[in-house]
Amino acid sequence: MTPSAASHAPTRPVLDLSRTGAELTADLVDIPSVSGDEGAIADAVEAALRQLPHLTVERDGHAVVARTHLGRRERVVLAGHLDTVPIADNVPSRVEGDFIYGCGTSDMKSGVAVQLRIAATVPEPNRDITFVFYDCEEVEARRNGLGRLARNHPEWLQADFAVLLEGTNGVVEGGCQGTLRAEIRTTGVRAHSARSWLGDNAIHKAAPILERLAGYRPRLVDIEGLQYHEGLNAVRVEGGVANNVIPDECLVVVNYRFAPDRSVEEASRHVEEVFAGFDVVVTDYAAGALPGLTQPAAAEFVAATGGTPRAKFGWTDVARFSALGVPAVNCGPGDPNLAHTRDEHCSLSAIADLEKRMRAWLQS
Amino acid sequence: MTPSAASHAPTRPVLDLSRTGAELTADLVDIPSVSGDEGAIADAVEAALRQLPHLTVERDGHAVVARTHLGRRERVVLAGHLDTVPIADNVPSRVEGDFIYGCGTSDMKSGVAVQLRIAATVPEPNRDITFVFYDCEEVEARRNGLGRLARNHPEWLQADFAVLLEGTNGVVEGGCQGTLRAEIRTTGVRAHSARSWLGDNAIHKAAPILERLAGYRPRLVDIEGLQYHEGLNAVRVEGGVANNVIPDECLVVVNYRFAPDRSVEEASRHVEEVFAGFDVVVTDYAAGALPGLTQPAAAEFVAATGGTPRAKFGWTDVARFSALGVPAVNCGPGDPNLAHTRDEHCSLSAIADLEKRMRAWLQS
Numbered sequence A, B: 001m002t003p004s005a006a007s008h009a010p011t012r013p014v015l016d017l018s019r020t021g022a023e024l025t026a027d028l029v030d031i032p033s034v035s036g037d038e039g040a041i042a043d044a045v046e047a048a049l050r051q052l053p054h055l056t057v058e059r060d061g062h063a064v065v066a067r068t069h070l071g072r073r074e075r076v077v078l079a080g081h082l083d084t085v086p087i088a089d090n091v092p093s094r095v096e097g098d099f100i101y102g103c104g105t106s107d108m109k110s111g112v113a114v115q116l117r118i119a120a121t122v123p124e125p126n127r128d129i130t131f132v133f134y135d136c137e138e139v140e141a142r143r144n145g146l147g148r149l150a151r152n153h154p155e156w157l158q159a160d161f162a163v164l165l166e167g168t169n170g171v172v173e174g175g176c177q178g179t180l181r182a183e184i185r186t187t188g189v190r191a192h193s194a195r196s197w198l199g200d201n202a203i204h205k206a207a208p209i210l211e212r213l214a215g216y217r218p219r220l221v222d223i224e225g226l227q228y229h230e231g232l233n234a235v236r237v238e239g240g241v242a243n244n245v246i247p248d249e250c251l252v253v254v255n256y257r258f259a260p261d262r263s264v265e266e267a268s269r270h271v272e273e274v275f276a277g278f279d280v281v282v283t284d285y286a287a288g289a290l291p292g293l294t295q296p297a298a299a300e301f302v303a304a305t306g307g308t309p310r311a312k313f314g315w316t317d318v319a320r321f322s323a324l325g326v327p328a329v330n331c332g333p334g335d336p337n338l339a340h341t342r343d344e345h346c347s348l349s350a351i352a353d354l355e356k357r358m359r360a361w362l363q364s
Helices: A021-029 A039-050 A105-121 A145-152 A193-198 A207-215 A264-274 A296-305 A318-323 A348-363 B021-029 B039-050 B105-121 B145-152 B193-198 B207-214 B264-274 B296-305 B318-323 B348-363
Strands: A056-060 A063-067 A075-081 A094-096 A099-101 A128-134 A161-164 A178-187 A220-223 A226-229 A231-239 A249-258 A279-286 A328-330 A345-347 B056-060 B063-067 B075-081 B094-096 B099-101 B128-134 B161-164 B178-187 B220-223 B226-229 B231-239 B249-258 B279-286 B328-330 B345-347
Touching: A021 A099, A021 A105, A021 A348, A039 A056, A039 A063, A039 A105, A039 A128, A056 A145, A063 A145, A075 A105, A075 A145, A099 A105, A105 A128, A105 A345, A105 A348, A128 A145, A145 A318, A161 A296, A161 A318, A178 A264, A193 B231, A193 B249, A207 A231, A207 A249, A207 B207, A231 B193, A249 A264, A249 B193, A264 A279, A296 A348, A318 A328, A345 A348, B021 B099, B021 B105, B021 B348, B039 B056, B039 B063, B039 B105, B039 B128, B056 B145, B063 B145, B075 B105, B075 B145, B099 B105, B105 B128, B105 B345, B105 B348, B128 B145, B145 B318, B161 B296, B161 B318, B178 B264, B207 B231, B207 B249, B249 B264, B264 B279, B296 B348, B318 B328, B345 B348
Parallel strands: A075 A128, A075 A161, A161 A328, B075 B128, B075 B161, B161 B328
Antiparallel strands: A056 A063, A063 A128, A094 A099, A099 A345, A178 A249, A178 A279, A220 A226, A231 A249, A231 B231, B056 B063, B063 B128, B094 B099, B099 B345, B178 B249, B178 B279, B220 B226, B231 B249
């Protein structure tokens, strides 16, 4: 059987922004968009936004940026990623009671639904708004769509404040900690283990590295009323040649998570000091981000949306805004502990609640 | 082309025991006999020994045992293995100056040549002699031909003293140290490294294990005038789940080499004591062997062959004789440091020298 050309024409999914945030979450989950394959969902988002006369719409790859141009004194960003981790038999979505289940419900199509609802229903906000929808958040950093926008069109991202709608159970999480990895290596001399005194055991020489880690007291740092909690940990140790050979090399990989009052340079120096006397090589790092909650736009966001902000420990894309000079927080309806799980789900009332709080902030 | 049956008949190598030890070494090297493929060399050894009327000859798989039956007050074993590690472009043998090069020259066809020379040229020794030629010494212990003989025909191996002609540069090396491996495992709780206080780092908990190893003082033990040198070493360490995860397991594998005054049980207990408080699992072990140099046959061997005996540190097949109640030493013309090397070679004068010393012992 030769199928006709028509039978191969892709169905272009359409988003109806008059539907509720819960319904839009379902519509978004039902458009598969695993990282690298966000074309269909970006097309649907772009097409829906182009129906709104109060927005100008830009496109870069599978990222879409829509802006109001009302000449307000402040501009804020509402940002979210369109991609998901690989689907785990959990698409299409389904609703049970107050919960919607499916890949991306929590991370973070529920947040994207809130962005789209605000775009459609707040045509005259009290501050100019930039809506950012981007691709490839769930994969290696060099592919990140927000990073690409920052390189290609930094002017599209200029603002006084940004909210990333990544799942936080609706709480405001400020800034983020930085992260740095380093390899600490000991070397020795190989020998047959029957004549071990002819060698020099590199694994034994790693004892002080593990001792210093075991005795390390991480800093607790208060910044703008938020408490950050650092950590310095071995995430890998490996050494050994064969069961009868004195090993000549041992590697300990450590991960330092540092509060945003420290720069990457200061963090590197700290790790080198902790392991003074050893060969320390920093292999990768990402700067943290200060919460910026003392900025007026941020303070008003916290006041309008309610609740007590807390520090963000994990590294997130808010640091990309911070690097552009834009204070940023995370605040989304999803539950971060459900991200990437087969059982991923999101509370429908949490979606409606955040939409209401966002509207209150932008219409006050 | 259909080859005739005759053209497929294997050439059966023949050993002429009237040739010198150097020549016999070359002949033996030129019969490839990688472990598991000792049929041709065992056939050649068996056929040559069956020409000697003063010996009875037994066969078990690729092992050959030949004995005198002169009713002497003592019986001694001269033992050697017929197999080699895989050939490394170093067969056939070649002679340069005083050295013969090739796979097995040092480990240990030069020793086998001395055994064959004694068998052929000492028809009326002053003590009964059992010549043992065996297979699969270079591979895993369960395949070892001497172990198989000990299980199938322990009566063939009964004697007052045994010499293994493994390479020792002609020195008498007495007994051997035991070996024991143990796994020491720490456990913890996984967590994201950005929130490390929610986890429990198993790698950090391994610090005291490495500390105890680094501070360990091995025993030096004098037994029958030989100094044994123990060692307790990490031979492997591994832990780590991912670069952003607090690891929940860390494994340290230690190898304890112990002097033959300690049994396996005592050695196990010692390792458990050193790592008290940790989960220690002994995974494999082999008992050591006392030198037995105070036995008359052994003392006369040392006196007749000259030189100062020394302790054997590595585990060798002498422990198999020891387990049968037969004191045993290593003494062979090869250089142990050349075993398993591409450049393996053996001194021709060392072969002639050991043959002369063996003859002096057995004809005195």
